[in-house]
Amino acid sequence: MKSLHPDLARVILSETEIQARVKALAEQISADYASAERIYLIGILKGAFIFLADLCRHLTIPHTVDFMSVSSYGKAGSISGAVRLMLDLRDPILDEHVIIVEDIVDSGHTLDYINHTLKGRNPASLRTCVLLEKKRESLEVPIDYLGFTIPDVWVVGYGLDFADTHRTLPFVAELNRQVYQR
Numbered sequence: 001m002k003s004l005h006p007d008l009a010r011v012i013l014s015e016t017e018i019q020a021r022v023k024a025l026a027e028q029i030s031a032d033y034a035s036a037e038r039i040y041l042i043g044i045l046k047g048a049f050i051f052l053a054d055l056c057r058h059l060t061i062p063h064t065v066d067f068m069s070v071s072s073y074g075k076a077g078s079i080s081g082a083v084r085l086m087l088d089l090r091d092p093i094l095d096e097h098v099i100i101v102e103d104i105v106d107s108g109h110t111l112d113y114i115n116h117t118l119k120g121r122n123p124a125s126l127r128t129c130v131l132l133e134k135k136r137e138s139l140e141v142p143i144d145y146l147g148f149t150i151p152d153v154w155v156v157g158y159g160l161d162f163a164d165t166h167r168t169l170p171f172v173a174e175l176n177r178q179v180y181q182r
């Protein structure tokens, strides 16, 4: 096996585990929305782009993809409540069956902000699909489709980054504490 990059402490989720779970989530979503005309997947950039790309290719129901980008004040490992909209959707979502696709829920502020923002645009329905949830006290945000619960550490890979590094690894790994605390 290739050795891990020195920034990384250990692999938390292997490529095989992730791929199997993403396929299962897509099957669940396809079954739940079997009678819908189409669903509207909204990926939150940048972190969710790889998850969304894999998820949507396993769907067996009609779907549309769009993106939003938000930024939260504060850096890796810190908690911040302030979320700012950086890039909005191209089109209205009125009367659409919307699923927000997010990489990770930590404090929950980001997902809570997006959920509230999109609810105000009157979609036919609104759910959330999140790859990772950290095991710790978070805001009460509803996660309808969850990939994995992970320990409260900084993780990278499969879309997740640290200062834009390690984002395209096929697995999810824990970042060494010295890297984000230096």
Ligand code: IMP
Pocket: 047, 072, 080, 102, 103, 104, 105, 106, 107, 108, 109, 110, 111, 153, 154, 155, 156, 160, 161, 162
């Ligand atoms: P929250 O608002 O605290 O829930 O943070 C959510 C956002 O912070 C996610 O959309 C990620 O962009 C980022 N984030 C939180 N934890 C991690 C992590 O461990 N690795 C990479 N990004 C993270």
Ligand code: MG
Pocket: 044, 045, 046, 047, 048, 102, 103, 104
């Ligand atoms: Mg994100």
